[in-house]
Amino acid sequence: MKITRIDQFSPRPRTRLIRIVTDSNIDGWAESTLEGKPKSVPATIEEYSQYLIGKNPLDIEKHWQQMYRSSFFRGGAHNMSAIAAIDAALWDISGKYYGIPSYKLMGGNVRDRIRVYGHWGLKDLSDESKIESKKRLEKLSKLGYTAYKSGPSGFWRAHEPPSRIDKFVETAYTMRDWVGPDIELSFDFHGKMTPGLAIELCNEIKGMRPMFVEEPVPQENADALKLVSDHVPFPIATGERLLSRWEFRNVIEKQAASLLQPDVAHCGGPSELRKIASFAEIYYQHIMPHCAIGPIALAACMMVDAVTPNFLIQEQVDQSLGNGLLKQDWKIKDGHIELWETPGLGFEVEEKEVEATYEGFEYGYHGELGGETYYENDNSVADW
Numbered sequence: 001m002k003i004t005r006i007d008q009f010s011p012r013p014r015t016r017l018i019r020i021v022t023d024s025n026i027d028g029w030a031e032s033t034l035e036g037k038p039k040s041v042p043a044t045i046e047e048y049s050q051y052l053i054g055k056n057p058l059d060i061e062k063h064w065q066q067m068y069r070s071s072f073f074r075g076g077a078h079n080m081s082a083i084a085a086i087d088a089a090l091w092d093i094s095g096k097y098y099g100i101p102s103y104k105l106m107g108g109n110v111r112d113r114i115r116v117y118g119h120w121g122l123k124d125l126s127d128e129s130k131i132e133s134k135k136r137l138e139k140l141s142k143l144g145y146t147a148y149k150s151g152p153s154g155f156w157r158a159h160e161p162p163s164r165i166d167k168f169v170e171t172a173y174t175m176r177d178w179v180g181p182d183i184e185l186s187f188d189f190h191g192k193m194t195p196g197l198a199i200e201l202c203n204e205i206k207g208m209r210p211m212f213v214e215e216p217v218p219q220e221n222a223d224a225l226k227l228v229s230d231h232v233p234f235p236i237a238t239g240e241r242l243l244s245r246w247e248f249r250n251v252i253e254k255q256a257a258s259l260l261q262p263d264v265a266h267c268g269g270p271s272e273l274r275k276i277a278s279f280a281e282i283y284y285q286h287i288m289p290h291c292a293i294g295p296i297a298l299a300a301c302m303m304v305d306a307v308t309p310n311f312l313i314q315e316q317v318d319q320s321l322g323n324g325l326l327k328q329d330w331k332i333k334d335g336h337i338e339l340w341e342t343p344g345l346g347f348e349v350e351e352k353e354v355e356a357t358y359e360g361f362e363y364g365y366h367g368e369l370g371g372e373t374y375y376e377n378d379n380s381v382a383d384w
């Protein structure tokens, strides 16, 4: 079997896809989205296609090694996202070639279904926000969710007055009151706090028993993250912006976080996600793969979740259930998605939908991420 070409599509906002085509009537699909950078990953994939065309798609590890090492300039978000997409598509092809789900080729599943969490929150304590938030909670719990993630909204300076902190704390406790003690709630600080402020906020909310706080500080400095972890009595998570084992190394070895969130579409694909998880296993850390894009990336995450003993829960946003791109949406029952039994990554694409081209407002640098963000009082750049 040989790879004959790689097709690329961008059918939705925040959705770039690849199809690796072979000479054996087997295609592999993957998501190549790097949010806010719609042109750079497709260009990198185009460059890698010069190496891949004519090669056997079943040599997954060899191709990973070749792409990672022959680049000479290793790592980087564009490069690792391109490798990630190619790697996932090759796992899809391999499963289809052998006629089994791709997770069976990675050691076989250690669980039968994948626990997921959705995004739900209470923006503020106004009546309007409460009504809106209650409606969404009702909708999500009807869909089958039993775990949610939210975040403190807005920009946060190095420190904030008590009124600002109190509002967030009250919101967190209100959410706990609404859902009761059987539902898990967590918060994403989105890397926009300083260690001191993050420690203060985490200690204020510890009584409502969060499942975890994510990215209390930005991702670059494992020592700053460890400072937070050492002063907080519940799990701290990080990793959506860390790429490959080498970037996770400090966080894992310093035990700066107990929950790791590699993004399968950015960290080097299912092959690399599996290795990061194995590395973390020796420190009793668990993975909760980040997935804020679409249903094909979710499949690549779940392939690894299925075979990983130290997996805790899978992130999953509304659009990743299907978004019109799959013939059958992923379905949640009792907080879990059942593993598939069909060959490959377990989905069939809606050809017409995936081959469409989207060029609307929400596309690209300003549309897909936070846009330009500044503090109101002095117009300096703020993290969102």
Ligand SMILES: [Mg+2]
Residues within 6 Å of the ligand: 188, 190, 214, 215, 240
């Ligand atoms: Mg996050």
